[in-house]
Amino acid sequence: MSFLVxxxxxxxxxxxxxxxxxxxLFLGLDNSGKTTLLHMLKDETLTQHAPTQHPTSEExxxxxxxxxxxxxxxxxxxxxxxxxxxxxxxAVVYMVDAADGGRLAxxxxxxxxxxxxxxxxxxxxLVLGNKIDVPWAAAExxxxxxLGLAGCTTGKGTIDLAGVRPVEIFMCSVVRxxxxxxxxxxxxxxxx
Numbered sequence: 567m568s569f570l571v572x573x574x575x576x577x578x579x580x581x582x583x584x585x586x587x588x589x590x591l592f593l594g595l596d597n598s599g600k601t602t603l604l605h606m607l608k609d610e611t612l613t614q615h616a617p618t619q620h621p622t623s624e625e626x627x628x629x630x631x632x633x634x635x636x637x638x639x640x641x642x643x644x645x646x647x648x649x650x651x652x653x654x655x656x657a658v659v660y661m662v663d664a665a666d667g668g669r670l671a672x673x674x675x676x677x678x679x680x681x682x683x684x685x686x687x688x689x690x691x692l693v694l695g696n697k698i699d700v701p702w703a704a705a706e707x708x709x710x711x712x713l714g715l716a717g718c719t720t721g722k723g724t725i726d727l728a729g730v731r732p733v734e735i736f737m738c739s740v741v742r743x744x745x746x747x748x749x750x751x752x753x754x755x756x757x758x
Contacts, residue, residue: 586631588757591651593680594661595673596640599696603661603740604637607750610743631754645676652685656757659749660693662709664737665700670712677713681733690732690756692749699739706737722752732756 592600601622608624626633638648640661658680662673677693680686695709710716719734720727734752738745 586754586757587634588631588656589634589636589654590657590659590753591648591655592635592637592659592661593648593676594640595663595669595676596644597666598640598661598663598673599694599740600637600640600659600661603659603694603696603746604635606740606743606746607635631757648680649683649685652683655686655689657690657692657753658686659753660691662693662695662713663697664695664709665697665703667702667704667712670704670709674713677715688731690753691734692753693733693735694746694749695735695737696740698737698745699742706735709737710735722748724755727756 592604594600604622604624604626607626623634623636626635636651638644638651660677660680662677663669681691693713693715695704695706697703704712707716710719713735715733715735720730720732722734722736725732732753734749736745736749736752738749740746
C-alpha cells in the first residue's frame with residue numbers, strides 16, 4: 567500500500583500538484599561540509615572545494631520540494647552576512663564537523679545565536695553532524711550535549727509540533743553519502 571501511495575504522490579508531483587517552493591540556508595562553521603553537501607545534492611559529485619568566500623545559491627529539487635539553497639560560508643567574516651538572508655527563509659541546515667572537537671564550543675555559540683534570533687523563531691532547524699566516517703567523530707548523544715541541544719530536540723518521526731519550532735540532529739557523512747537524506751526528509755515535513 568505504501569508503494570502505491572508513494573507512486574501516486576510522485577505522479578501528482580510530476581504533474582505539478584503538491585510542489586512546494588522553499589528557501590533554505592546552509593549555515594555552520596567553515597570546513598563543516600556545507601558546500602560539499604550542496605554539490606552532492608545538486609549533481610551527486612564529490613570534489614574538494616576551496617573555502618566559500620562569497621554567498622552562493624543553487625536550485626535543488628528533493629522529493630516534492632524545490633529548494634533555493636544558499637551556502638553562505640562559515641568563516642568569521644562570512645558569518646557577519648548571515649542575517650542578510652533570514653528574510654522569508656523556510657528552513658536552516660546547520661552543519662557541524664563532528665570530528666573537530668576543538669571547534670564544538672564555537673559551533674555551539676553560533677547555533678545558540680541562530681536559535682535565539684527572533685527572525686528565525688519559527689524556522690525548522692536541521693542540524694547535521696557531519697564526518698561520522700572519521701573514527702574520532704562525536705556520537706549523536708555527545709554532539710547534542712556539546713551543542714546545548716540535549717533534551718531540546720523535537721523528535722525524528724512525523725510529529726505534529728503545533729507551535730513548537732522543529733529542531734533535530736541527524737548524523738551523516740557527506741563523502742559516504744549517508745545520513746543526510748533522512749534529515750532532509752524530516753525537514754521537508756515542516757516546510758509549509
